[in-house]
Amino acid sequence: MNVISTQRLCKSYGRTEALRDLDLEVRPGEVYGLLGPNGAGKTTTLRLLVDVIRPTRGGIALFGSPMSPRLRGRIGYLPGDLVLYDRLTGAEYLGFCGALRDRPDPGEATRLAKRLDLDLGRRTDELSKGNRQKLGIVQAFAHRPDLAILDEPTSGLDPLAQREFHTYLREYVDDGGTVLFSSHVLSEVEHVADRVGILLDGRLVVEDAVASLKANAVRELTFAFAEEVAAATFSGVPGVREAVQVSGTEVRCRVSGAVGELVRTAARFPLVNVTSHEPDLEDIFVHYTEGLSDVR
Amino acid sequence: MSAELVTKSLRDNRGSTVGWGIALVASVLLQLAVYPAVRDAAGDFEKLLDSYPEAFKALFNVEQSLASGVGYLQGEVFGFLAPLVLLGVAIGQAARATAGEEKAHTMDLLLANPISRTRLVLDKGVAVLGSLTAVTVAFGVVLLVGDSVAGLGVPWPHLVFAVLASAVVALPFGALALLLGALTGRPGLAVAVPVGLGLLTYLLDALSPLAGGLRSWRVLSPFHHAAVNDALTGDPNWLGLAGLVVLTACLVAGAAAAFERRDIRS
Numbered sequence: 335m336n337v338i339s340t341q342r343l344c345k346s347y348g349r350t351e352a353l354r355d356l357d358l359e360v361r362p363g364e365v366y367g368l369l370g371p372n373g374a375g376k377t378t379t380l381r382l383l384v385d386v387i388r389p390t391r392g393g394i395a396l397f398g399s400p401m402s403p404r405l406r407g408r409i410g411y412l413p414g415d416l417v418l419y420d421r422l423t424g425a426e427y428l429g430f431c432g433a434l435r436d437r438p439d440p441g442e443a444t445r446l447a448k449r450l451d452l453d454l455g456r457r458t459d460e461l462s463k464g465n466r467q468k469l470g471i472v473q474a475f476a477h478r479p480d481l482a483i484l485d486e487p488t489s490g491l492d493p494l495a496q497r498e499f500h501t502y503l504r505e506y507v508d509d510g511g512t513v514l515f516s517s518h519v520l521s522e523v524e525h526v527a528d529r530v531g532i533l534l535d536g537r538l539v540v541e542d543a544v545a546s547l548k549a550n551a552v553r554e555l556t557f558a559f560a561e562e563v564a565a566a567t568f569s570g571v572p573g574v575r576e577a578v579q580v581s582g583t584e585v586r587c588r589v590s591g592a593v594g595e596l597v598r599t600a601a602r603f604p605l606v607n608v609t610s611h612e613p614d615l616e617d618i619f620v621h622y623t624e625g626l627s628d629v630r
Numbered sequence: 631m632s633a634e635l636v637t638k639s640l641r642d643n644r645g646s647t648v649g650w651g652i653a654l655v656a657s658v659l660l661q662l663a664v665y666p667a668v669r670d671a672a673g674d675f676e677k678l679l680d681s682y683p684e685a686f687k688a689l690f691n692v693e694q695s696l697a698s699g700v701g702y703l704q705g706e707v708f709g710f711l712a713p714l715v716l717l718g719v720a721i722g723q724a725a726r727a728t729a730g731e732e733k734a735h736t737m738d739l740l741l742a743n744p745i746s747r748t749r750l751v752l753d754k755g756v757a758v759l760g761s762l763t764a765v766t767v768a769f770g771v772v773l774l775v776g777d778s779v780a781g782l783g784v785p786w787p788h789l790v791f792a793v794l795a796s797a798v799v800a801l802p803f804g805a806l807a808l809l810l811g812a813l814t815g816r817p818g819l820a821v822a823v824p825v826g827l828g829l830l831t832y833l834l835d836a837l838s839p840l841a842g843g844l845r846s847w848r849v850l851s852p853f854h855h856a857a858v859n860d861a862l863t864g865d866p867n868w869l870g871l872a873g874l875v876v877l878t879a880c881l882v883a884g885a886a887a888a889f890e891r892r893d894i895r896s
């Protein structure tokens with residue numbers, strides 16, 4: 335049974351379709367990264383899942399059931415637009431949530447706050463943006479939820495805290511937790527997520543394991559030869575999308591999928607050097623964005 | 631009911647509760663302090679009041695002679711001051727109950743806790759009722775003490791009836807504010823409409839004895855059914871008060887139902 339499962343989930347605001355036919359499956363024990371530019375529907379998706387907004391059409395099941403107050407007890411949520419009660423200290427805030435959740439033990443919260451170097455004795459309105467974000471993260475995990483739904487969790491965190499949080503996330507998943515988080519920071523998703531879904535204009539345009547996304551991504555190979563070789567030589571090679579003459583003896587090719595055929599072709603010439611540029615998610619992201627605008 | 635949520639809401643509203651409470655208590659004390667002087671000069675006052683138009687007197691609830699304790703309290707305390715403050719507490723706090731959290735963007739996180747939306751609305755409503763009760767009790771105590779000190783001569787059960795009726799009339803207005811806040815997430819609107827309706831129905835009740843055309847519309851005014859003046863003479867309209875409580879319950883149920891179905895503002 336999947337932890338999160340949506341069927342043709344749609345959300346419209348008037349005539350604007352914020353989310354269209356989303357079929358999202360998040361499996362137990364995985365970190366799923368929802369990626370997309372601003373306004374793509376990431377926050378809408380997460381708010382639908384935690385039931386603060388209601389779908390226009392389609393269904394949501396969490397742990398196989400529709401959302402209920404009891405089920406909320408198993409979920410930790412960090413909203414993208416995080417606002418905390420400003421008259422409370424961090425500890426008081428966590429105490430309030432703990433009482434509502436019937437989980438008064440502050441152990442986990444205290445441990446995580448310490449790891450993130452967050453002072454729980456200070457009032458939330460005295461905290462910096464980064465520290466407020468830390469408190470938001472702490473409250474999401476304080477009750478040891480089975481599922482964490484996090485909207486841009488590292489927004490505002492310094493690199494050190496980001497790293498600590500990523501480590502914590504791994505430990506959390508290793509302990510049996512499941513994570514769905516959104517981000518527009520590609521390196522973060524690449525670093526933390528097991529699977530990635532890319533949302534564009536309210537549609538899930540691609541969904542795959544990070545590794546296979548990268549394998550299928552367009553990568554760049556630059557060949558340096560001992561003599562002049564025409565770029566046109568590579569134009570017809572399977573997988574090659576573009577071949578550019580950098581100089582007389584240098585050709586840069588953009589290739590998707592396996593590079594074997596291209597390398598074999600290049601090897602027929604006196605090859606001096608090959609440099610390969612690993613695709614990161616940015617390339618993949620741009621690739622799909624371009625694809626989408628081609629369709630329009 | 632979640633004691634934690636009710637307690638927190640009461641604490642959040644503490645400023646408003648204490649502020650309104652002090653304003654009411656201080657004003658009542660002031661009115662009671664000048665009562666002996668008014669009574670002694672009653673003859674002159676009566677002459678002055680006789681020259682006022684009936685509409686003016688009706689507006690400020692001057693029905694009986696100001697020289698009598700009942701007349702004085704009707705005109706100076708229950709006529710305008712008490713409804714103003716008690717409606718202020720109820721409407722102000724109920725309007726912010728859910729809509730205030732939505733406007734402040736704290737509702738997303740509050741709803742992440744394992745409580746149903748209905749329970750959230752009800753708990754917030756209970757907190758408003760708690761604040762209203764606190765102000766009402768303070769008001770009642772000051773009146774009871776002041777009554778004996780200033781020698782108004784109004785029997786204490788009558789005072790209790792009138793204070794109770796004044797509080798009950800605030801309930802449906804508070805519940806309407808809760809409903810509008812739950813329905814729209816906009817605290818401004820949730821204040822403005824009940825305040826407007828409060829003024830309108832107050833005037834409707836106050837002026838209807840003068841204008842025959844208004845008389846049949848009087849049943850629309852909660853102030854008519856609360857009948858604070860009658861309560862102060864020892865004849866409270868229990869049926870009317872019960873009706874207001876039922877109306878309040880319906881509006882609160884509507885608020886819970888509306889909030890269950892809504893998208894929380896982002």
